[in-house]
Amino acid sequence: NAGVMQNPRHLVRRRGQEARLRCSPVKGHSHVYWYRQLPEEGLKFMVYLQKENIIDESGMPKERFSAEFPKEGPSILRIQQVVRGDSAAYFCASSPQGPPGNTIYFGEGSWLTVV
Amino acid sequence: AQTVTQSQPEMSVQEAETVTLSCTYDTSENNYYLFWYKQPPSRQMILVIRQEAYKQQNATENRFSVNFQKAAKSFSLKISDSQLGDTAMYFCAFGSEKLVFGKGTKLTVNP
Numbered sequence: 001n002a003g004v005m006q007n008p009r010h011l012v013r014r015r016g017q018e019a020r021l022r023c024s025p026v027k028g029h030s031h032v033y034w035y036r037q038l039p040e041e042g043l044k045f046m047v048y049l050q051k052e053n054i055i056d057e058s059g060m061p062k063e064r065f066s067a068e069f070p071k072e073g074p075s076i077l078r079i080q081q082v083v084r085g086d087s088a089a090y091f092c093a094s095s096p097q098g099p100p101g102n103t104i105y106f107g108e109g110s111w112l113t114v115v
Numbered sequence: 116a117q118t119v120t121q122s123q124p125e126m127s128v129q130e131a132e133t134v135t136l137s138c139t140y141d142t143s144e145n146n147y148y149l150f151w152y153k154q155p156p157s158r159q160m161i162l163v164i165r166q167e168a169y170k171q172q173n174a175t176e177n178r179f180s181v182n183f184q185k186a187a188k189s190f191s192l193k194i195s196d197s198q199l200g201d202t203a204m205y206f207c208a209f210g211s212e213k214l215v216f217g218k219g220t221k222l223t224v225n226p
Contacts, residue, residue: 033213042119042206042216043160056213091160104214106152106160 004107006092012113019079019086021110025094032075033104034067037089049075050098082114117142119207119217127223128197135182136192136220138207147211149183151192154219155203163205166190197224 005024013019025032030051035043045059049069060067064082069075079086089111093104119140128134140149151163166174166183173181178198182191190209194201202224208214 035214035216040218042208042218043214044216045213048213059213089158093160098212103150103162103165105162108157108159111158 004092004094004105006090006107006110008110009108010111010113012115013082014115015083016081019082019112021077021079021090021092021112023075023077023092023094023107025075025092026096026105029094029096029105031095031098031102031104032069033093033095034075034077035091035093035106037091037109039088043091046077055098079112082112084114087112087114117144117210117215119209119215121205121207121217121220123220124218125221125223127225128194130197130199130224130226132197133193133195134197134222136194136205136207136222138190138192138217140188140190140207140209140215140217142188142209144211147209149181149190149207149209150214151179151181151190152206152208152216153201153203154206155200160206164192168209194222199224199226 032049034046037043047067048056064080066078089109091109093106095102095104147168149166153161164176178195204219206219207217
């Protein structure tokens, strides 16, 4: 399966801990997007990255959240000092080219539960 | 603000029948793309169909077709010959760089 790979699929963290979610895009894709899905909601855009660059982080909370897509290795979404409200599904997506309109392919999501 | 409205939180249809899911959106942009994604119980997001806003011809993918009315900012999804495997949440989305999603419609196909 050469699709978008996310891990872990499920992650449980206590309040105050850090969560790290990893995303390996489709081979050859250099554009990565992170979306968050709260319960009973649609997906909401968080951040758009290319290799080593953050292109658009307008959907990222101002504090505790950060994302990177290094030259080598997967993209990482990092949430510091997690709170109960961070419990959600986090979806990564990738595309071979940038916008506009290039179809993005989603991974299976990472479910974060904060207890 | 860019928004997507899916006015039907839940729908059901009998196997082999046809169902239409509605979607309206609001944007001041002229060039954008529209999508329908399916999210089955496995929770994976699966692309169903894609439409370029500058194309007047409605997109079709096998049993799935759209009715795109740009002036009305409407983008409905028609599923023909519904199958049990079509049971899922369906999300409408649009955008050019980042996608804006609706809250979804839960579709149940009954045997």
